[in-house]
Amino acid sequence: MEPRSISFVKFRSCHFLVGIVLLLCFTQVSSTTNETDKLSLLAFKAGITEDPLNVLSSWNDSMGFCQWYGVTCGRRHQRVTVLDLRSQKLSGSISPHIGNLSFLRELQLTNNSFNHEIPPQINSLSRLRILRLGHNSLVGEIPENISACSNLITLILQYNQLTGKIPTQVGSIPNLRNLSLNVNNLTGSMPSSIGNLSSLELLHLSRNNLGGSIPPVLGHLPKLQIFYVGGNKLSGPIPTGVLNLSSLTDFDVGFNQIRGSLPADICFGLPNLRLFSIFMNLFEGQVPPSISNCTKVGILLLAFNKLSGKVPSLENLHELQYFDILNNQLEHGKPEDLNFFCSLTNLTKLVELDISCNSFGGVLPNCIGKLSITLTSFGAGGNLLFGEIPKQIENLVNLEVLIMDGNKLSGVLPSNLGNLRNLSLVHLNDNYLEGTIPSSLGNLTKLTLLFLGGNNFQDQIPSELSNCQFLNVLNLSSNNLSGTISPNIMSITSLANLFDLSHNRLTGALPMEVGKLRFLTTLDISDNMLGGEIPNNLGDCVALVSLRMGGNSFHGSIPQSINALRGIEELDLSRNNFSGEIPQYLEAFPSLKFLNLSYNNFNGMLPHEGVFKNAASTSIIGNAKLCGGLPEFQLPKCISTSSKSRKVHHVLRLSAVVICGLLAIALVLAILYLYWWKKQVQETVSSSNDVLCPNVSYGTLLKATNGFSSTTLIGVGSFGSVYKGVLENNRIAIAVKVLHLVGRGALKSFIVECQILTVCSSVDYQGNDFKAIIYDFMDNGSLEQWLHPKAMPSLGNKPPIKLNFTQRINIAINVASALDYLHHECHIPIIHCDLKPSNVLLDAQMVAHVGDFGLAKFLLGSSLDTVANQMSSMGLRGTIGYAPPEMFTGLCPTDDKFRDNFTLHNFVMAALPQQALEITDHFLLLEMKSHFGPNSPQHWVSERYSIFQECLVMVYNIGASCSNEVLGRRMSIKGVASQLQKIRQKIFALGLHEQDELTRDI
Structure with missing residues (x-):
């Protein structure tokens, strides 16, 4: 055994013996002498199992106990009046002998690691005024006889693991001013006896499991200033009397199940209110106009309720810093819904404004640029806002968070957005924004989250985004972005959570720089027009959990380097031109839950283990050359090499006998069939081409679509792009589907659709094959x-x-x-x-x-x-x-x-x-x-x-x-x-x- 371990055992053994001796001594020592206090302190020390700061080393006979660390004695009787060991990293239990410190007025053990229960002997401390045991790991119930400490002014037991109900006897402590029991596991209801605490100033019961309703008698607490009961399971309405306590400064009932509506005169009885939170409840009705009379309020949290109607003017709330009304049912999707917005320009201390997930309509007013420069967060997502983003937004120079996703915003993204150098989150997903992504976004060097997906952005991804070296999420999906992926974009090594370029029109190969994204967990480049082979260094992205590459034109085999992606859970390579055998190593991937290899050209035997054992998690349809696997895959059995050779030899011998006869018969049948088929197609085409010309040239389509301009592009699919056009000769509106002939299956699609619709099969002006299908627009x-x-x-x-x-x-x-x-x-x-x-x-x-x-x-x-x-x-x-x-x-x-x-x-x-x-x-x-x-x-x-x-x-x-x-x-x-x-x-x-x-x- 190491010397250090021996020392620890000796330490524990000595204190165990001290404890036994102390128990024997207590029967002989009078409780009226200060010797009792010394022995009680030594018993307390015996209950300490860890003292890493060695603060109790002074607790010995080398000095009087009144000089021991954390101990204060009264001058007259030399009895312990204060025991203060806050934040000393002590572990262990609170000795029951603490009850013998009969002169104790303050017991402060906050922010340690005391465990076990609160000793019931604490009720003997009749002179105790301050009891602070918060931020420990105490368990069990609050002693019911706590009321015996009749002189208590402060009772703080917060941040422990206490269970059971709040004792009703708490209401019998006449001078109690501060009752903090928050962040425990207390159950039951709030005792109505708390209404007897006429001196109570602070009631903090948040983050427990309390149920029932708020007792109406709490409206009789004349000195109550802080009322925190959030994070429980409280229901029913707020008693009217509680919202008329003129002494209230802080009121928080958030994260409960409280119902009802806010009183029309809510702020007439709360002249000193600084914080008002009903966050995450079931409140209904309107936001009362009288809210503007709470002129001292700094935090107003009304979010996640069922409030409806209009938002009143808030111009008098000059102290307001945080205003959150997200996730309600406010306003009606009308242009006048944001009439209140300009009243916020008077709020010179505003830091956070969130009106997201309501029904606000109209256009963002230009007065957004007159909001306080102290504003750091603005949220308006999930509404019905339309029109352009005002350029005046550049005045909000301290803005860090900008959220306006899920609206109907249109026009271009203001280039001066790049002037807001403090932005860390920009969320503009799912709007109707268009034009190019401004290169000025590269100036946002503090940016960590950028969401621009679900819009209509065009042209290339600006390489300047690579300057955002703190980007954690980049979502540009579901736009009309084109061109190649810049290697610079793939060099943003900070990308860790999401890199999504899916559902665009990107071309070219996947840059080899993708291997630099070593910490990325989700990469989605699906449904583009990318090609080439998978870069070998994609295997360097060892943190990948989800890799989606489906719906492109990638080819070649799956490289061996993918074997390094052992943490991957989702792999989608479907709808490409991959070939070769499916790598055997995929069946050894421990976390792989979903594998989609459908619609490729894979061949050979399908593996049997790992993800391949679950047909519901693996898709391999559209690979005609695969064999084997589970019966659920419905693939043919694989034929061994030797049997295959024998079969081929037998077939060749048999073929030599009959082949000449078959060729002759086939030739005759083919001629007859082609004659019949030509007749049928002519009938079909003639009946469906009454409006359009049966023969449309490449030049005609070029004129009709303005040179296949991006302005006439109305859709992109796996086999082609669709353009809107107008035929020059008869002014008929048409839709032209231009086939991507490099894509697998495109020619087959053309042949099938030719049997029904008008087509153009020609060459373009560069001599390349050109095939298009013309529809009515x-x-x-x-x-x-x-x-x-x-x-x-x-x-x-x-x-x-x-x-x-x-x-x-x-x-x-x-x-x-x-x-x-x-x-x-x-x-x-x-x-x-x-x-x-x-x-x-x-x-x-x-x-x-x-x-x-x-x-x-x-x-x-x-x-x-x-x-x-x-x-x-x-x-x-x-x-x-x-x-x-x-x-x-x-x-x-x-x-x-x-x-x-x-x-x-x-x-x-x-x-x-x-x-x-x-x-x-x-x-x-x-x-x-x-x-x-x-x-x-x-x-x-x-x-x-x-x-x-x-x-x-x-x-x-x-x-x-x-x-x-x-x-x-x-x-x-x-x-x-x-x-x-x-x-x-x-x-x-x-x-x-x-x-x-x-x-x-x-």
């Missing part, structure tokens, strides 16, 4: 733009208006009719294979058209049922995850919540029939609510809600049937159309078809 875009307006660029300069119930039913009927035609009325039956909202186009009259037949399958000589069975056995083809309930729930089937076998189909089935309203798009419920006036009879309202719910259940049953995994359980398309017609008849009974114009204003 659809004025109202795609169904996806209406269901998920933040997911796609808007139509024109305005965001799409949400579809009402009638429109959605009509669109569903249009789609069902189109599919019925394709399946049963075409000369050659067609299976679409890629039906999803982005491929449902809406004309000027909101009539739905099914488009994009790039994955369509023609049934040449086969019945619909036969081919459907074949496709079912091959696995899913085309759209992943789409199901008809999307139209009425408003949820994307590929949302993050739908994972691990939990799909939109399952989500709807679990809700039917009782919870149909709960899963419905909130807009449809608003539409229904607006249908009833304030004087509508209740029975009339209930009857129509019942019909509305019945319609929803019918719709969801149709959608669930159509998306059933078992083919035989799906409803026929004719049955779908019939059922939808019945729903439309019920809608007419409700009168919702008359609501089209009304719902546009909701």
Whole structure:
């Protein structure tokens, strides 16, 4: 044993013996002598297990105990009056012999590591005035007889692990001024006996598990200044008397379940209020205009409630520093909603302003530039704001946080935003901002989080962003960014949480500098036009948890260096041109939970272990050359090399006998078939080209689209880009899909769609192959733009208006009719294979058209049922995850919540029939609510809600049937159309078809 360990054992042994001796001595020593105090202190020392600062080393016979560290004695009797050992890193228990210090007035043990229980003998300290045991690890209950310490003025037990109820006897301590029990595990309700503490100035019970309501008798505490009860489970309303305590300076009931509304005269009875917080409760009603009379308030936190109506003028709150009203139901989406905003310019001490997640409409006023320069945080996200970001924002020179995501802001991003050198967070996701990303953002050298996703930014990513060497998150996803990825951007080594460039039009290779992102956990470059091979040094990004590269044109094999990414949980390489064998090392990745390798050119044997043991977590469809794996993957068995050689030899011998005969027969059949096919195509093309010219040249399309300008670009897909154009000769509006011929499957898509639509197959002016498909231009875009307006660029300069119930039913009927035609009325039956909202186009009259037949399958000589069975056995083809309930729930089937076998189909089935309203798009419920006036009879309202719910259940049953995994359980398309017609008849009974114009204003 080491000498140090021996010393510690001796230390513990000595103190154990001292404790035994002390217990024997206490029976012989009178409690009226100061010798009792000495022995009590030694017993206290015996309970200490750790004294790293050696503060108790002076507690020995070399000096009198009144000179011991932390001990103060009275001059007259030389008895201990104060024991103060605050912040000395002491560990151990509080000795019960502390109760023998009968002259003790102050016991201060705050900020140590005392554990065990508070000894009940503490009730013997009748002279005790201050008891501070906070910031320790004390357990057990508060002693019920604590009231015996009748002279207590301060009782602080905060930041411990105390349990049980607050003793009612606490209310019997007549002179108590400070009661702090916050941050424990106390349960039960607030004792009404606290209302007897007429001297109480501070009541701090926050962050426990207290329930029940606030006792009304607390409104009888005339001297109460600080009332903190936040972070409990309190319910009911705030007693009126509590909000009339004129002595109150700080009032915090945040993070509870308190209901009710704020009194109209709230600030008339609170002239000294400095802090008012009802954060995270269930308050309703308006923000009272009388709030402006709280002229001393510095912190006003009303966030996360259900407050509604207008925000009153706050011009008199000259001391206000923090004003948070986020996550309420304030204002009405009207232009005048921000009328109160300019009143904030009088608040010269304002530091934080957050109005996010409400219904504020209108344009941000220019007076934002007149807000106090002390402002460091401004939040207005999740509202209905539109218009441009005022350039005057550059005056907020101390701004650190700017959050305006989830609005309808448009125009360009002001370049002078780069003058706000203190910005650390900029969040502008999901707006309608356009133009280029200003290079001046590179001046924001303190920037750590930059969110610009879900907008319409164009051109290249400015390389100047590489100057932001503290960036932790960079999100530029879902824009129209083009060009290559600058190596400088990949050199921002501080990127650790997220680097998202997905859903853009970026080209070129992934820079080798990607290997510098050693601390990055999520990299998403999916759905661009990137190509080349995966750089070997991507394996240097050893912290990666999620890597998404799907929907590009990457090729080659998966490099061996990826083996270094042992912490990865999600790997998506789908929809590329990768080839070779799937690396065996992937099955050894310990954390890999989701692997998507679908739609590539992988070959060879599928691994069996690790993630490959779970077919629900691994997608490999669209790789025709794979074999083996679990039966759930439905791949052919792998053939060994020797058996394969024998089979090839046998086949060659057999082929030599019959090949000549087969060639002759095949030649005759081919000639006959081509003749028949040419006749069919001519009939189809001639019937579908009544409006457009059957032969459209490259030059004609070049003129129609203004040289395929980016200003006419209306969409980018996996196989091509779509431009809006106008034919010069007849002024007909068209949509031109230009195929990316380098992409795998593009030529096949062209051939399939050529059999239905007008095309251009030519060469461009540089001699390159050019293939395009010409459609009628659809004025109202795609169904996806209406269901998920933040997911796609808007139509024109305005965001799409949400579809009402009638429109959605009509669109569903249009789609069902189109599919019925394709399946049963075409000369050659067609299976679409890629039906999803982005491929449902809406004309000027909101009539739905099914488009994009790039994955369509023609049934040449086969019945619909036969081919459907074949496709079912091959696995899913085309759209992943789409199901008809999307139209009425408003949820994307590929949302993050739908994972691990939990799909939109399952989500709807679990809700039917009782919870149909709960899963419905909130807009449809608003539409229904607006249908009833304030004087509508209740029975009339209930009857129509019942019909509305019945319609929803019918719709969801149709959608669930159509998306059933078992083919035989799906409803026929004719049955779908019939059922939808019945729903439309019920809608007419409700009168919702008359609501089209009304719902546009909701």
